[in-house]
Amino acid sequence: MKAFSFTLSVGAMLLATASAQAASDNIDYQDQAQLHDIAAAVSADHIERDIRKLVGFGTRHTLSETESDTRGIGAARRWIKAEFEQISADCGGCLEVFYVSDTISGEPRIPNATEVVSVVAIQRGQTDPERYVLMSGDIDSRVSDVMDFTSDAPGANDNASGVAGTLEAARVLSQYKFNGSIVYAALAGEEQGLFGGKILAAKAQQDNWRLKAVLNNDMIGNIEGINGVIDNTTVRVFAEGTRVTETADEARKRRFTGGEVDSPSRNLARYIDWMADRYVANLDAMVIYRLDRFGRGGHHRPFNDLGYPGVRIMETNENYNRQHQDLRTENGINYGDTIDGVNFDYAAKLTALNAVTLASMAWAPNPPANVDIKGAVSADTTLSWDIGNGNSDDVAGYKVYWRATDAPNWQHSRFVGNVNQYTLKNIVIDNYFFGVASVSKEGFESPVVYPGAAGSFGQ
Structure with missing residues (x-):
C-alpha cells in the first residue's frame, strides 16, 4: 500500500511540475x-x-x-x-x-x-x-x-x-x-x-x-x-x-x-x-x-x-x-x-x-512554413519550421504556442528567438495542441500555424 501511495505521489509531482511550467508561459503580446x-x-x-x-x-x-x-x-x-x-x-x-x-x-x-x-x-x-x-x-x-x-x-x-x-x-x-x-x-x-x-x-x-x-x-x-x-x-x-x-x-x-x-x-x-x-x-x-x-x-x-x-x-x-x-x-x-x-x-x-x-x-512576417512536431513517447515536445520565408530581414524570431486540447484559444506562448527548432521540456505532446508564429522586430505576429499539412498556411 505504501509503494502504491509513493508511486502516485511522484506522478502527481511530475504532473504538477509540467502544469506549473505551462502555466508560467502565458500569452505575452506586444501592444501596437x-x-x-x-x-x-x-x-x-x-x-x-x-x-x-x-x-x-x-x-x-x-x-x-x-x-x-x-x-x-x-x-x-x-x-x-x-x-x-x-x-x-x-x-x-x-x-x-x-x-x-x-x-x-x-x-x-x-x-x-x-x-x-x-x-x-x-x-x-x-x-x-x-x-x-x-x-x-x-x-x-x-x-x-x-x-x-x-x-x-x-x-x-x-x-x-x-x-x-x-x-x-x-x-x-x-x-x-x-x-x-x-x-x-x-x-x-x-x-x-x-x-x-x-x-x-x-x-x-x-x-x-x-x-x-x-x-x-x-x-x-x-x-x-x-x-x-x-x-x-x-x-x-x-x-x-x-x-x-x-x-x-x-x-x-x-x-x-x-x-x-x-x-x-x-x-x-x-x-x-x-x-x-x-x-x-x-x-x-x-x-x-x-x-x-x-x-x-x-x-x-x-x-x-x-x-x-x-x-x-x-x-x-x-x-x-x-x-x-x-x-x-x-x-x-x-x-x-x-x-x-x-x-x-x-x-x-x-x-x-x-x-x-x-x-x-x-x-507581420510570413507565417512559418513546413512546421513539424515530434515528441511521441517522450517527456518533451520539439517543434521545427523553415526559417527565412518572405520578408525575413524583419523577422525577430518565432513564438511557440500551446493549449489544452479542449481549449478554444491559445493559452500559453514562449518567444524562442530566431531559430528553426525548439524543444519544450516536460511538456508532453499528447496533452496539448501546439503551433508556431512568426514575430517581426516591431512585435507584429503572424497567425499561429499548426504542425503538418492540416494547419499549413503554405509557403
Missing part, C-alpha cells in the same frame, strides 16, 4: 499603437455615405442594367471603381485598381450569357509583395425572387455594408505602408452562385498569389435580430475545419496527429478574435466552427475550395425580414433590406476589426 490608431480612424459617416450611395442605384442585381449611369449593377461597379481610384489618388497612386470578370451562362441563376464584373484594388507590400491578405464585400443585391432583376432591391445591409466597409478599410490603410500586400475586393455575382469569388480565387491561383487570409464581409450592419435580440457588441466569424483540398494521405496522418480544429481558417479566426479583444472597444468575436451559417454559403467559400484560409465576418443576430425580400408591408411588418435597418456605428466597428487584422498580418 498603430493598430489602435487604425481602429480609431474608421468613420461611420463615411460608411453611411457609401451605403446610401449604393442603395441609390435601385437594384444591383447581377442581371440588372449595365448601361445606365444611375441604376443597376453597371452604374454601381463603375462608382466603386471610381471610389477606389480616388482613394489611390489621395495616397499618391498606392492602389492598383482594375476589374476582374468572366462571362457566365448556362447556370440555374445565370441562364443567359452575362459578364460578372468585380472591382479589385491592390495595395502592394514593400518587402514581400507576393504575400496577400484580402478583404471583400458583395456588390449585388436581390429580392424574394432571385431571378427578379428589375424590382427595387436596395441591399443596404446585404451587402452594401460589406462593400462600404471594404472601401473604408482601403481609405484608412492606404495611409500606411506594409510589408505584405492588401487586396480590397467588391465581388459580383454572389447571390447568383458565388461567381465573383470563383473568378477572383481562380485568378489568385493562376497568378500564384501567396494568399494568407480572406476576410469575407457579408452583412456587417444589422444589430436587431429576428430573435428579438438587439446587440452591437458581438460579431460572428465563421471558419471551416479540415481543408476540402486535403488528400487521402493527409487525412490518414491527421487521424493520428490531430488538426481538425486547427486549419489555417480556424487559426485565422482565432487571430481575428485576438484583434477584437485588443483593439476594438466593446466587441467580442464569436468564432463559429462551421464554413458558414447552417447549410448556407458566402464568398469566402470559393477561396476555401482552392485551399486558401478564409472566413466570413458578419453580424451576430440576423433579421430575415430584411434579407432577400420584396419591399412590402404585411400584417404590420415591414419587409426589405432598407437603409433604416443598418447601424452605421456597428458597421464601423466591424470594419475596424477587418482593418486592424489586415494591417497586423501585412506588417
